[in-house]
Amino acid sequence: MTSHDTTATAASVPQPAVRLDAVSKSYGGGYAVQDLSLDIAPGEFFSLLGPSGCGKTTSLRMIGGFTDPTAGTILLSGEDVTALPPDKRNVNTVFQSYALFDHLSVADNVAFGLKRKGVPRAEIRERVATMLERVQLADLADRKPRTLSGGQRQRVALARALVNRPQVLLLDEPLAALDLKLRRRMQVELKQIQREVGITFVFVTHDQDEALTMSDRVAVMNAGHVEQCGPPEDVYERPSSRFVASFMGTSNLVPGTYRSGEIVLDCGPALPVGRRPGLTDGSSVSLSIRPEKIWLSDFEPGMAVVSGVVRETVYSGPTTTYLIELAPDVSLSVLEQNTDRSRMEDRWSGGESVQIGWRPEHCLVLD
Ligand SMILES: Nc1ncnc2c1ncn2[C@@H]1O[C@H](COP(=O)(O)OP(=O)(O)O)[C@@H](O)[C@H]1O
Ligand SMILES: [Mg+2]
Structure with missing residues (x-):
């Protein structure tokens, strides 16, 4: 400003x-x-x-x-x-x-x-x-x-x-x-x-x-x-x-290349973020998405869904944070509210293969 x-x-x-x-x-x-x-x-x-x-x-x-x-x-x-x-x-x-x-x-x-x-x-x-x-x-x-x-x-x-x-x-x-x-x-x-x-x-x-x-x-x-x-x-x-994205609480920041509505990571996988009219294909960008904006289940139409492996589970009372590895050296943290007691047993553990999803409009494309 x-x-x-x-x-x-x-x-x-x-x-x-x-x-x-x-x-x-x-x-x-x-x-x-x-x-x-x-x-x-x-x-x-x-x-x-x-x-x-x-x-x-x-x-x-x-x-x-x-x-x-x-x-x-x-x-x-x-x-x-x-x-x-x-x-x-x-x-x-x-x-x-x-x-x-x-x-x-x-x-x-x-x-x-x-x-x-x-x-x-x-x-x-x-x-x-x-x-x-x-x-x-x-x-x-x-x-x-x-x-x-x-x-x-x-x-x-x-x-x-x-x-x-x-x-x-x-x-x-x-x-x-x-x-x-x-x-x-x-x-x-x-x-x-x-x-x-x-x-x-x-x-x-x-x-x-x-x-x-x-x-x-x-x-x-x-x-x-x-x-x-x-x-x-x-x-x-x-x-x-x-800077702001990472300083304002935890955010996932993943570097890659923008190409027609996806951020293509150097190591291969492509993460859907939706079309960004202002961006030219081939620009170097970072995907920023808040851990609480990533879903673990019950995906809805229009959501981007990708596969990963659970690397860490951190329980902290009202919430649980998962670290999901999408590719070597690319992980996203995902925050889940612990609202439903019956799901205590369902909590993911390390090594499991899972799917996670997000709404493309919740993704910020920076740089
Ligand atoms: N009296 C001073 N003499 C020299 N350097 C100073 C002085 N006061 C502040 N600085 C420097 O200016 C910068 C900003 O300091 P400051 O305003 O105290 O930061 P903050 O309050 O955000 O921690 C720091 O690098 C600090 O070392
Ligand atoms: Mg001060």
Whole structure:
């Protein structure tokens, strides 16, 4: 994705809450962020998703004013803030480490920013109480942070940022320190709170599930640039590159040559993917198909059905993953929901010859 779309609806859309225009940051040797252009709408839950080192934190720090870009412009609600220090931007940040004051109570932690801004006492009391209610910490207002659980401390940090009513809240992997179960719960809670307060969230994470669960839109980053930006369904169901397809959960990626509706593998077999008008015969491509889109039985007319051999069976509670070898060095993983208890005995084991099938429209042909 490059510069800003000026679509037909542009006139009715308000100023973006955040606009990055060709923003880069280089550190001597290479770019941490290169030529990044993004518009984030007011009230949007926007995630920057990507592997460690791809430039997420650097991007967030540039929006917050903690890192100066080497090139490009940053606008908040239409105002050029590129040269403004953090405290002159209507933005708050929640870090992974929470950074709470241990000697202050929960309520005083939340009140801290308002006191410093000289907000009247009565108003502080009311805003703090409302915010503690919202993050379900009202009962713990007088406790010290160190007596709280990780999830509770995380909510204090969130309340402390939100109480300032920033235009934009920046969150850098705020849930990373929590265990899986609590993280899942906090994802839902955080999304609920964001909807209630209506503040624009820019959320950094390396966790695909987290980004998919919480976001209105996700920007998938790789080596300092955005590979794809769109709603969760788009980046998951219709990845535009091999990187996105493989980073967004497990996908099968099989290289081959496109020829009249099939991808012909180097080692012989041809995998039906349906006609692709945009593709010329003989192009080098990759077939991408999600494990959950491959069927193991009860094929319907129009499905592509191929033969293979079961090489591995991995049972993981609600699902079972099979690795099906189609040819030497070409295997597909297939995910099956374990819905029907009676089929426990029917589960395939290694070495068995099987057939698998898919709908050609569920195949992506990349490159
Ligand atoms: N202060 C710095 N000095 C030099 N290199 C840096 C600095 N900060 C970040 N980088 C480099 O920039 C790249 C992106 O880093 P970062 O934005 O922290 O990535 P992420 O948050 O996605 O893990 C990395 O290669 C990192 O080593
Ligand atoms: Mg980071």
